[in-house]
Amino acid sequence: MSEIAIPYRVDAALERGSEGRGLSREDALSLMEEGPLEALLETAAAVRDRSKGRSVSYSKKVFIPLTHLCRDYCGYCTFRADPQAGVRPFMTPDDVLAVAEAGLRAGCKEALFSLGDQPERIFPEAKEFLKKLGFDRTLEYLAAMSELVLEKTGLLPHSNPGLMGAEDLRRLRETNVSVGLMLESASPRLGRAGGAHWKAPDKVPVHRIRTIENAGQLSMAFTTGILIGIGETPEERVDALHAIHSANQKYGHIQEVIVQPFRAKPDIRMAFAPEPSTEDLERTIAVARLLFGGEMNIQSPPNLLLKDYPDLLKAGINDWGGISPVTKDFINPEAAWPQISSLSARSASAGFVLRERLAIYPEFASNPEFVNDRLQPHVRKLQGDNGYAREGV
Secondary structure (H helix, E strand, O other): OOOOOOOHHHHHHHHHHHOOOOOOHHHHHHHHHHOOHHHHHHHHHHHHHHHHOOEEEEEEEEEEEEEOEOOOOOOOOOOOEOOOOOOOOOOOHHHHHHHHHHHHHOOOOEEEEEEOOOHHHOOHHHHHHHHHOOOOOHHHHHHHHHHHHHHHHOOEEEEEOOOOOHHHHHHHHOOOOEEEOOOEOOOHHHHOOOOOOOOOHHHOHHHHHHHHHHHHHOOOOEEEEEEEOOOOOHHHHHHHHHHHHHHHHHHOOEEEEEEEEOOOOOOOOOOOOOOOOHHHHHHHHHHHHHHHOOOOEEEOOHHHOHHHHHHHHHHOOOEEEEEOOOOOOOOOOOOOOOOHHHHHHHHHHOOOEEEEEOOOOHHHHOOOOOOOOOOHHHHHHHEOOOOOEOOOO
16 A cells, blocks of 8 residues: 555545445545545455455457447547448348347357437438338337347347437337446536537437436346546546436446546547546546445456556456457457457456356346346346356357
8 A cells, every 4th residue: 555645535435435335426536536546446446356256257249330320429439420422321131130140150149239329310311221121210220120130149139329218218128138328428518619529419418317317217227337538527527427326326227337448549539639547547447436336347448458458457347348259349440359368368367257248247137127028038048057148158
C-alpha cells in the first residue's frame, strides 16, 4: 500500500467499499478523484474475489452487423455509415444465416446483433429495403432475424440495437436471452455542438436510461456500461455508474456492466482526442466494482488494451466479454480480439481460470423470471451443470 496519507473521507469510502455492499455517489466520487490507486485496486480485487473467486468468463460469439446505417453522428464511431452506391443498406436474411452458421461451426453459442440506431428515420434507402421485405422499422427486422438465427442454428441471440421502446423490447424478449444498450454517459453536456454526442439524438441520457428501465420492467437480462474518455468529467463518470446502479436497484436485471475506454481512430471527428490512460481505466473499473459490489459482473474488453489486458484483472473485472473466432470486432475493427487459447493462458498466468459462459450469465439463466418458456430449452441445451457453457457443444 502507498505510504501517502489518505484523507479520512477517502479512507472511509475505501472501508465501506471493502465491505462489498456498494458505495454512495459521494464515496465513489472521492475515490475517483483522490483514492490512491494501489489501495483502490487491492480493495476492488478483494471484493471481486470474495464473490466471484478466481475465475474470469467470456462468451464465444459471432458478430452480426445487421446494418451500419445510423441516424447518429457520434464523434468516436467508425461503425456507422451513410448509404453508399452498390452497398446494401442491411444484411439480407441469407447473409445473416450464413454468418450465424459459420459461428455455429466454430463452436460459438452467442449471436451478437449490432446495428445503427433507427436509420429508416432519415435514410430513404433503409426504409425502401425494409419495405421490400415487409417491415416498417429496423427493430421489426431485427426481431425477425433473431427468430431466424435462433430457429435455424440454436445460437442464443443478444441484440444491441440502440434505443428501444417497451413493445420493441417485448418482441425481442421472445428470441433474445439478453439485450444491451451502453449508457455511455449521463452527461447531456456531451450533446452540445462539438461534443462527442453532438448530432446524436439517440444518445440523450434520459432516453437511454428509459430503455434500461423498460427492460427491467420486462425482466430482461441486460448489459450496459460506460464509455470513458469522451470528454466527461470524473463527476459525470460517477453519475453514469450511479444511474446504472439506481436502475438495477429497482429491477435487478442488469447482468453486466462494461467499462470501455475511448480509442482514437483516423477517420473519426475525435481522431486527435486524448485516450484515457491505463491507470484511468483501472481506477474507473475499481470504482465501478466497489459501487456495484461483489455480485455484479464487471467487464472491460481485452482487445482495447492490447498486450497489457491482464492488468485489468487487478482492478476487479470478472469477465472479458464476447470473443469471436469467426468475425472481427466491427465496433473497433483496428483492435483484434485475442485468441481464446492466448486469453486462457494469460488469464491463468494472472491466477485466473477462464470459463466460457452464454450470452446470459448463469445467475440469470437459472431464474425463470428472465428466461421465457420458449427460450429455456435452447439455454439448457448449451448450458452445463455449473451454469456456464456446456463443454463439447
